[in-house]
Amino acid sequence: MAINSDVLEVKSMTARLLDGKRVAAEIRDEVGNEVRAFVQSGGPTPCLTAVLVGEDPASQVYVRNKAKACEKAGIDGRTMRLPADTTQIQLVEVVRGLNADPAVHGILVQLPLPAGGNGGQGFNERAILDTVDPNKDVDAFSPVNVGLLMQGRPRFLPCTPHGIVQLLHREKISVAGKHVVVVGRSDIVGKPMAMMLAQRDGSCGREVANATVTIAHSRTANLAEVCRSADILIAAVGVPEMIGGDMVADGAVVIDVGINRVEDGAGGYKLVGDVNFAEAMDKASAITPVPGGVGPLTIAMLLHNTLLAAKQS
Numbered sequence: 493m494a495i496n497s498d499v500l501e502v503k504s505m506t507a508r509l510l511d512g513k514r515v516a517a518e519i520r521d522e523v524g525n526e527v528r529a530f531v532q533s534g535g536p537t538p539c540l541t542a543v544l545v546g547e548d549p550a551s552q553v554y555v556r557n558k559a560k561a562c563e564k565a566g567i568d569g570r571t572m573r574l575p576a577d578t579t580q581i582q583l584v585e586v587v588r589g590l591n592a593d594p595a596v597h598g599i600l601v602q603l604p605l606p607a608g609g610n611g612g613q614g615f616n617e618r619a620i621l622d623t624v625d626p627n628k629d630v631d632a633f634s635p636v637n638v639g640l641l642m643q644g645r646p647r648f649l650p651c652t653p654h655g656i657v658q659l660l661h662r663e664k665i666s667v668a669g670k671h672v673v674v675v676g677r678s679d680i681v682g683k684p685m686a687m688m689l690a691q692r693d694g695s696c697g698r699e700v701a702n703a704t705v706t707i708a709h710s711r712t713a714n715l716a717e718v719c720r721s722a723d724i725l726i727a728a729v730g731v732p733e734m735i736g737g738d739m740v741a742d743g744a745v746v747i748d749v750g751i752n753r754v755e756d757g758a759g760g761y762k763l764v765g766d767v768n769f770a771e772a773m774d775k776a777s778a779i780t781p782v783p784g785g786v787g788p789l790t791i792a793m794l795l796h797n798t799l800l801a802a803k804q805s
């Protein structure tokens with residue numbers, strides 16, 4: 493039998509890059525315009541206050557990026573820097589003070605709190621987050637806001653999942669009827685992400701709804717197989733390059749939420765995602781890079797929530 497060279501040719505796709513950085517800039521511009529209009533119509537200048545405990549280098553970078561983004565959008569971005577030896581009681585008092593300050597519309601307690609904090613005992617993170625006034629909870633971490641989201645009537649949408657919803661919407665990637673696999677079940681990303689994509693009416697962001705969602709995690713049996721069954725694969729595990737090319741179906745859309753600092757082999761550090769980018773690139777139809785993917789969207793949605801908080805105040 494003659495060998496048909498067309499059939500034997502190894503087909504490898506090269507995925508379209510989903511440019512989170514560009515989409516984030518677009519959203520930040522929109523929020524900036526809305527902020528100007530709001531202030532011109534007599535509204536207060538929206539104010540976001542980030543609380544940063546200790547000196548974690550990554551947290552410093554994030555908080556600085558947030559402050560810069562606020563400034564560009566006409567939002568008053570403040571950072572309260574507290575020493576690493578701050579106690580639980582002192583931190584709760586700081587948050588209460590911000591709750592009571594009418595000039596502050598959004599409060600963000602930067603996570604993670606320092607491990608050896610609160611006099612070596614560690615912080616009770618949940619108790620701190622529960623102290624934030626739900627009307628100022630621009631992270632959407634408070635039980636009230638999580639509950640409202642769960643019921644499909646959100647007040648604030650959590651920033652990272654909302655950023656992903658916006659990216660899918662603006663890149664015209666429909667999730668309706670598709671199988672989405674979310675790897676990771678954190679309160680910050682995995683759980684709300686799954687809820688938002690599965691919900692009925694689009695209350696959590698435009699037309700991005702009606703997906704069939706699987707939540708996978710470290711205990712999932714046959715994880716690779718489950719991932720391969722995804723039309724849209726969302727990786728939010730926090731393990732560098734854990735999702736290999738063998739876990740990605742041909743033509744899948746891959747959203748990489750991971751931001752991991754690893755040694756670059758030249759004495760420095762580089763950022764990698766939870767997905768092996770080079771391998772996934774050959775399988776996926778579209779993929780987010782790290783950096784320049786989901787990270788910048790998180791900050792854009794934080795600005796959006798701060799404006800919303802100011803409008804609702």
Ligand SMILES: Nc1nc(=O)c2c([nH]1)NC[C@@H]1CN(c3ccc(C(=O)N[C@@H](CCC(=O)O)C(=O)O)cc3)C=[N+]21
Nearest residue numbers: 553554600601602603604631751783784785787788790
């Ligand atoms: N209360 C609270 N809310 C948060 O939203 C929150 C937090 N704590 N703690 C830490 C995580 C992480 N996070 C990021 C935001 C932007 C980028 C980002 O812009 N990343 C750039 C690269 C930045 C770099 O060079 O390190 C990118 O992916 O292109 C990354 C990570 C928000 N977080």
